[in-house]
Structure formats: C-alpha cells, structure tokens
Amino acid sequence: MRGRARGRTLGLALMVAGSLILSACGGGGGGSQDQGGNGGGGGQETKVRVGLVYDVGGRGDQSFNDMAYAGLEKAIQEFGDKVEAQDAEPDAGGQNREDLLRTFADQGYDLVIGVGFLFTDAITAVAKEYPEVKFAIVDSCPEEPLDNVACLTFKEHEGSFLVGAAAALKTQTGTIGFVGGMKTPLIERFEAGYRAGAKYINPDIKVLSDYAGTTGEAFNNPTKGRELALAQIQQGADVIYHAAGGTGKGVFEAVKQQGKLAIGVDADQSLTAPDYADVILTSMVKRVDVAVYDVIRSVVEDNFKAGLHAYGLKEDGVGYAVNDKNRSLIEDITAQLDELKEKIISGEIQVPETPGDV
Known part of the structure; x- marks a missing residue:
C-alpha cells in the first residue's frame, strides 16, 4: 500500500x-x-x-x-x-x-x-x-x-545526558551501550549527551555504540535492533539506551531475554511498551x-x-521518566539526576552535541 x-x-x-x-x-x-x-x-x-x-x-x-x-x-x-x-x-x-x-x-x-x-x-x-x-x-x-x-x-543531548548518568550509576559491569537508528547528526546528539552524562559520573566507563543503518528504514527494523543489542551485551553492556524508533523494540527484546536494563526514548516506554516495563530503567522523554x-x-x-x-530541559521539552512501573529501579538515583538537571539549566554543565566532543 x-x-x-x-x-x-x-x-x-x-x-x-x-x-x-x-x-x-x-x-x-x-x-x-x-x-x-x-x-x-x-x-x-x-x-x-x-x-x-x-x-x-x-x-x-x-x-x-x-x-x-x-x-x-x-x-x-x-x-x-x-x-x-x-x-x-x-x-x-x-x-x-x-x-x-x-x-x-x-x-x-x-x-x-x-x-x-x-x-x-x-x-x-x-x-x-x-x-x-x-x-x-x-x-x-x-x-x-x-x-x-x-x-x-x-535539545536531545540535554535529556540524553541525564539518562547517560543514570546508566553509569546503574551499571554493574562498567560497560553500557547505545543503539541509534539512522546515523545522522540528529541521532548523534542523543549519543553525545548519553556519553557525556555517563562519563560525568565515571570517566572510565566504556560506552559501546552502533547504528541500525543510514536510511529511514533504520528506524523500523526491530530485528536489527535485537542483533545490535545482543552483540553489545556479549561485550559486557548491561544497560542499553536506544534512539531508534521502532527498531528499539528489538533492543527491548534482547535486553529482557538477557536480563539486562534498557533505556527508552521519546515516550515513557515503560508505559507505551508495557511488555518490557520490568527492564526499562527509564526513558529519555522528548515531548x-x-x-x-x-x-x-x-x-x-x-x-x-x-x-x-x-x-530543552528548561522548557520541559526533554527529561527522564519516572512512574510507578519503573520507580523501584530508579528512585535511588533521582536526586542525583535532578541535581544534574539543574546544573544543565543553569549553564554550569554544558552538554556536547557531537560524540567526537565527549
């Protein structure tokens, strides 16, 4: 059709x-x-x-x-x-x-x-x-x-900074992952913020990064998302953030299968993808x-x-999600994340927009 x-x-x-x-x-x-x-x-x-x-x-x-x-x-x-x-x-x-x-x-x-x-x-x-x-x-x-x-x-990089910090605070292996959809400057802003937030918490953390493709179809390929997430998990990643649209469904599937944690994007995905709510640490909400x-x-x-x-964060256009379904996973670090949020809003923390600047 x-x-x-x-x-x-x-x-x-x-x-x-x-x-x-x-x-x-x-x-x-x-x-x-x-x-x-x-x-x-x-x-x-x-x-x-x-x-x-x-x-x-x-x-x-x-x-x-x-x-x-x-x-x-x-x-x-x-x-x-x-x-x-x-x-x-x-x-x-x-x-x-x-x-x-x-x-x-x-x-x-x-x-x-x-x-x-x-x-x-x-x-x-x-x-x-x-x-x-x-x-x-x-x-x-x-x-x-x-x-x-x-x-x-x-300002996707601002919200991504917060979930990157969350990943760094929750990882048990010191390795986290990022799965992007189409490799473009826009999606690279998600990666840049995520890397920066993670490294703000732990400068020695290892951040794995993969993209599903270079065309629009990269946002609608759950099979590829699952494949990339499984490969990252095999390399030690125990928290994986996706900025990949429908491809992210595959990331959630892999993470749940392997007993790891995921971070959603755009919507609060513990609510929009309830089958995976028990492994979604939080989501970078983009309003x-x-x-x-x-x-x-x-x-x-x-x-x-x-x-x-x-x-951006100041306009409440981006942020991280907390609700009754994921509260038990993230409530112990929300005070730290909220402190980082205020530092970004005030300008004390400047979040980079390209991965090469992290």
Missing part, C-alpha cells in the same frame, strides 16, 4: 488509481467545512483543518510517532469544536512524504505537520508552493527561513506531543509563529 491515512474526528482516506486522496467530513451533516468562512451555509464556525504526516514506522512505534499522535489527540480533545484533523503514514520507504504533504496542502488544510527530520526537503518544497498554508516540521528546519514554516526542535499541541494551538488562537522553537 502506497500510503495509509487515518481520519481523526471525521477523516476518510481513499486510494484511487494509485494516488492518495484525503477528505475530511463534517460532523452530523456529512459535509466538509466551507473554507470560505461561511460555515457550510448553516452558520457553523469554520474549523482549523490540521493534517499530520508520520514518518517511517507510523503509529504504533511506541515512540516518536506515537508522541506526535498524542499531541494531535490532545488538540482534538481540547479544541474539538474548532479543529478537524487527519493523520497519514508514508509508504514503507517514506518516498511519498512529499506527496502526502502536498495532498493536504492542495486540499486547503490550514496546518500541515511533518513528523521527523526526513521531511526537511519535502516541507521546503511544498511550503514554497503553498505560501498561504502553515507548515510545521519536527526535529528540523529548512536551510532558508520560510515565513510559513515552524521548526519544532529539541513531541507538547510541540505538536503547541503549534496546533497557535493556529487555533491565530498566533502562529514561523521559525525555530527549541524545547
């Missing part, structure tokens, strides 16, 4: 002659909202139409894409009478990202969101073609500033849900701002 779309609050996706057609229908009356502001002839308020396109792995990755969906759902729940939303997934290789964005824009959606840095070129091209449509991209920004594109970025919700709200409230929006 070339693409998969889901309607939220009234969406419908049809596959016609090999091309994706997206349509959103109005509640009760079955007709779409009048885009001219006439309320469909019945005095009904025109809704803000939001289209969200996931990256490879789509809904159900228990991580990055699911966090974006959570932000979309929150906006629908809070602005239900003002928002009409629809989400879509690209094909397995993600080659039709641009097609999906363009379909939403062509159908007059007010805000179109691309989830992930792999949308950079596609967002740039489509945003230029549709200057009247607002766009948002998670984890990236076009090289040239565009007046209709909001860039929702995160994609907050960023997606914020940009939708800005359009609803007519105060959309293009350009860079950065979410």
Whole structure:
C-alpha cells in the first residue's frame, strides 16, 4: 500500500488509481467545512483543518510517532469544536512524504505537520508552493527561513545526558551501550549527551555504540535492533539506551531475554511498551506531543509563529521518566539526576552535541 491515512474526528482516506486522496467530513451533516468562512451555509464556525504526516514506522512505534499522535489527540480533545484533523503514514520507504504533504496542502488544510527530520526537503518544497498554508516540521528546519514554516526542535543531548548518568550509576559491569537508528547528526546528539552524562559520573566507563543503518528504514527494523543489542551485551553492556524508533523494540527484546536494563526514548516506554516495563530503567522523554499541541494551538488562537522553537530541559521539552512501573529501579538515583538537571539549566554543565566532543 502506497500510503495509509487515518481520519481523526471525521477523516476518510481513499486510494484511487494509485494516488492518495484525503477528505475530511463534517460532523452530523456529512459535509466538509466551507473554507470560505461561511460555515457550510448553516452558520457553523469554520474549523482549523490540521493534517499530520508520520514518518517511517507510523503509529504504533511506541515512540516518536506515537508522541506526535498524542499531541494531535490532545488538540482534538481540547479544541474539538474548532479543529478537524487527519493523520497519514508514508509508504514503507517514506518516498511519498512529499506527496502526502502536498495532498493536504492542495486540499486547503490550514496546518500541515511533518513528523521527523526526513521531511526537511519535502516541507521546503511544498511550503514554497503553498505560501498561504502553515507548515510545521519536527526535529528540523529548512536551510532558508520560510515565513510559513515552524521548526519544532529539541535539545536531545540535554535529556540524553541525564539518562547517560543514570546508566553509569546503574551499571554493574562498567560497560553500557547505545543503539541509534539512522546515523545522522540528529541521532548523534542523543549519543553525545548519553556519553557525556555517563562519563560525568565515571570517566572510565566504556560506552559501546552502533547504528541500525543510514536510511529511514533504520528506524523500523526491530530485528536489527535485537542483533545490535545482543552483540553489545556479549561485550559486557548491561544497560542499553536506544534512539531508534521502532527498531528499539528489538533492543527491548534482547535486553529482557538477557536480563539486562534498557533505556527508552521519546515516550515513557515503560508505559507505551508495557511488555518490557520490568527492564526499562527509564526513558529519555522528548515531548513531541507538547510541540505538536503547541503549534496546533497557535493556529487555533491565530498566533502562529514561523521559525525555530527549541524545547530543552528548561522548557520541559526533554527529561527522564519516572512512574510507578519503573520507580523501584530508579528512585535511588533521582536526586542525583535532578541535581544534574539543574546544573544543565543553569549553564554550569554544558552538554556536547557531537560524540567526537565527549
């Protein structure tokens, strides 16, 4: 299937002659909202139409894409009478990202969101073609500033520093691991922060690092994730952090099989991947849900701002997860982690963004 779309609050996706057609229908009356502001002839308020396109792995990755969906759902729940939303997934290789964005824009959606840095070129091209449509991209920004594109970025290295410290405080072997998805500067920021946090606690700690690939498919390959994690465990790693999207499922499987500890990413994965909750020490929470919700709200409230929006520890955009499922694993070190968090926020600790700087 070339693409998969889901309607939220009234969406419908049809596959016609090999091309994706997206349509959103109005509640009760079955007709779409009048885009001219006439309320469909019945005095009904025109809704803000939001289209969200996931990256490879789509809904159900228990991580990055699911966090974006959570932000979309929150906006629908809070602005239900003002928002009409629809989400879509690209094909397995993600080659039709641009097609999906363009379909939403062509159908007059007010805000179109691309989830992930792999949308950079596609967002740039489509945003230029549709200057009247607002766009948002998670984890990236076009090289040239565009007046209709909001860039929702995160300081992944800051949150990763904290879970790196947690790994160093919990390891029994003095060796920990990192499994990344696609090897890019973005994912290397996760590794850099993780290494820095671990070495802040123990300068002599050994940090193993592997990446699942160099294309987008590296975020949706659990078999590869399991293979890499098992290899690290054989080399002595007893805590492994993944920043690999759906590939991380394989990391969790390997860690549970071998009786080690894992660190999740983006979502609190002890909650989103409950089958592995007993081995997930914590997760580096990246609040994609907050960023997606914020940009939708800005359009609803007519105060959309293009350009860079950065979410770090200070903005509560990243952090580490603690809940009833993992509290017994991590509660003895939370005071130390919180102290490190404050030092990063104050600037006392400067977290590097590239592994070579650690």
